[in-house]
Every structure is written in C-alpha cells, then in structure tokens.
Amino acid sequence: MREWLIDQLKIPERTVLKKKVPKKAFFTQADLSPSEKELFSSEIEGFYLLSLMNQQSINIPAYITEEIHYTEVIWIYVQLRKTSNSSRIVKSIHRAMPNPIVLIAESPDRQLLLSTCHKRLNKNDITKIVADEPVLTEWFDPADQSSAYIKLAEAISIPNLSFESLFAFYQDIHNWLQAAVLIKQIGTLPSSPDNLDKINHMLSQITKVNLLNINSGAIW
Template identity: 30%
Template sequence: MDFPATIEDFYSNLDVPESCYLGKRLFKKHFYDNGQLTATDKKAFKEDIESIEWKYTLKPSTINIQSFEDDPHEYLEVALIQVTLSSDKRHLRIAEVIQKAIPYPVVIVFSCGSSIALNAGLKRISRADSNKMVIEDCLDTGWIPLESPEVWQNSFLDDLQIKNLSFQNFFQFYQDIAERITAYNCAVHTGSYSLAPSEGESVDRGEALKELARLERKLTELRNKLKKEKNLGDQVQLNTKSKQIKDRMDAIKAVI
C-alpha cells in the first residue's frame, strides 16, 4: 500500500471480490432494538457514529470459502461492516455492542478522519442457550494513521489481504484475521510485525498480551503511589517493585 493512504486505498489493498459487495446502510435503531444498550452505550452511538454500512458479505455463494460448523462454533459467513465516527474516544464500547448484536463473525472497520481501527470478535455457541452466541475474545488494533503509519503498521496493512488468508473454511479464514490483529498488537510493543513469535520461542501471544496489559495497569498504579509517597523507605520499595514489573514486561516483549 502506498502512503499517504485513504480508507479507499485500504479496501483496494484488502481486495475483497466484488461479488461480496453489499453496501447496505444500517440504522442505529437496529442496535437499540437488538442489543441491551446502557445509557452510556446509547450516548456513544448517538454522539459518535456518523454512519454504519454493511459493506461486504462473504459466504459460499459470493466467495470460494466453505462454511464451518462444529459443537461450539458456527461460521457460516463473515460480515465486514464499516463504522464512520466523528470521535475516536469510544470505539471499543461501540464495537462491543455491534459484536454482541450480530450473532456471527463480524469484522468491523472503524474510520475516523484519516485513521482506521479493526475489530474482530471470536464467538461460540452459548452452552446455556444454543440459540445464542457469546464472545470468547474481542480483538482490536486501536487507531492506525493511514497517512503516516509506522513501518510495522504498514507491514500489517500489506499483510491484511484476502489472498493471504485461509480459504479452507470461514472458521480458518476468521482465525487468520484474528492472528494478524494479535500480531499487530504484539508489534505495538516490539516495533516489528511478524505472524510468528520470536524464533525458537513457544508462547501464547494472546495470553502474553493480556499479561502485558495487566502489568501495565499495575505499573501505572505503582507510579501513581510513588508520586504521593513522602517516606524515603517506601519510595525505594515502590521503585524496586516498579523495576521488577518493567523487567517482567521486557522479558515478555522479547518472546512475542
């Protein structure tokens, strides 16, 4: 992809077959009626969303990929939805509402100004109610500036092309998208985009990212305490704990 780029360049690079194009507008009322929105959710939808478009439907009749069903999973098709925002502050909350409201695999492309964010929700059939889907994990890239991406962001965008994904079935296809978003989120920490962990390492990248997020929250908490602490001995202890957490984070970053 050449930069500076636009949302149109992103779709051109993605290269979804024209046979999958739907271009159907979705109204906010659809999500009000089909989701349990809190007052905060409704506020985000009302104030932040400019438009929602069901851009592509990938299914066996529109692309050469087969549906997939087993005991916990039902991947009959994949929808790609574009959400254009006026503010980028609450896109994760909006993504959660949309993912919960649509009971099959969805890729959401958020657009705000010249930046995009990609969101995927790994779903399975509810054990309590076979007519419902639950989200096992929600993956999100955060905002990517199309006009001036970092080298590793550019590598991710170039890798995210339909031709690079599995055509075995829609489960594998969607897993490949999730794998690339996970690799992207690892690159946020390492500065290098790669589909595989560091050579010779065996690590669950998803769990490693969750642990990094937990450690980051803990480190922020310790730093806030340090700012308020007057006792020299307690300051030393807090600094020591902070150093231990930073060392642990560096060790995780070295293997993802």
C-alpha cells in the same frame, strides 16, 4: 476511505456491499441497552456493511460444530464522531451480532482501528451466542506508507488468508490482529503470528527484568 480498504485488502467485488445501515434499523435487530443506544446515536456518524463473505460469494466452506456456527463473515465499517468510547462501541457491536465480524472503525481525523472477536453458541440456549474478548488494534494512519499497519493490511488481504473454512479464514485475520497488538511494544509487525507466544514470552521477561531494576534502584 472505504474504497481504499476494499482495494488494499483485495476484497472480491462479488462480496462487496457498501450498504449504509440506518442506526434505527440496527437498534431493532441488536440487543442493546438504553445507554448503548444513546451512545450509538450520539457517537456513530455512519454504519456500513462493507462486505459479506460466505460459501456462495467467496467459495469458502462454512464451519459448523456443536459450539461454532460460522456460515458467513461480515465486514463492518463504522465512522465515529469521537474516539473516547471507541472500545465500548466496538465491543457492543461484536456482542450484538451473532456472526463473526471484521470491524473497521474510522476516527474524525481519518485514523483506522481494526477488531475481531470469536463467538460460540451458548450451550444453554443455542439461539444465543457467547462473545470472546475482542482484539483491537491501536489507531493508525492508513496514509502513512511506512507504518507497520500497512504491513498488517497486506497480511490480512484476502488472497493471503486460509480458504480451508470460514473459521480458518477468520482465525487468520484474528491471529494477525493479535500480532499487531505488539506493534506498540516492538515497533514492527511480527513476521508471523506463529511467533506470537515467543514474542509475548520475551516481552514478559523484559518487563520482569525492568521491574527488578526499578526495585533494585529503589533500594539503593
């Protein structure tokens, strides 16, 4: 599956690591609670550094401001033994690592989930980061070529992303994953993440109309 992703996303060979990280090594570097360590030990089958992208490996400039320090984007691949706590595991990994991460999780039945999470420096302690709320897609079957998620994989393939800076590069992926959240509601991937606000507004209006219809029916 990892080889399929590297090929599907057109990840440049010079950035590919495919390095398995022992969970104990991750524990020593990450700030995890005892319950998180127990969860990782029991529910993660394998933890891999899939790719490391920085100015040297992919020729995309770093992006550094007072709040944002994006000098590299890390692609992580995690094999799970079960999916019941997948959201918690994904959030913990994002929070534990200071760099922006594209996280790919694989379920026992070979379904995939993608996640991104923007991070900024803590104003009170610049050695620490503050993580935004992660974006997670639904689980999907990469073998289903008719799936809208195959279009998502095409949208976030490396040649289709901005090379202006590592922030713009990561923001492109983040925007597309936000757009993919709508697949469950509209049945397809929006043609552009630029349409996200418009689509969300339309869905909000539809929800309001449905609620009014339900309430109207309840009255009668």
